[in-house]
Amino acid sequence: MSFGEKVKEALIARAAEGLALSVSVILIWVSFKVGPAILPALEASLSKSLLISVLLASLALNIIFLALFWVTRKKSEFQLKYGIYWDKDKNPHCPNCKIPIGAYNKYHAGWGYYCKPCKNIYPLTDAAGNNIKPEQAVSEL
């Protein structure tokens, strides 16, 4: 992804957030202005049983939305191990751009996976910086 595309994507995300925030502010402002005028009329015309059924329907919808969110929550398709992303079939992926990377080879900077788009070598190392063999990393996935 080029710099221009990243800027464009960030601007779209910020514009959506700004739009949602401004709509929320307008709705809250309108509620404060209109609410006191229509609240007595609403209280007089609505029965308690209707209010309770609306409350229960709202509660049921919230539980349904929570369940849908829980079911559709997307789990990450990659697992990070020794500085490299691995997919479910134990293929290595670049830790920066997440595209598949080739074989573990010796380069001028040492052993590692080379990512062409990133032009970088990513070594397999543990938290202490010790070199790890790909067989060991794959066996621990």
Ligand SMILES: [Zn+2]
């Ligand atoms: Zn990369």
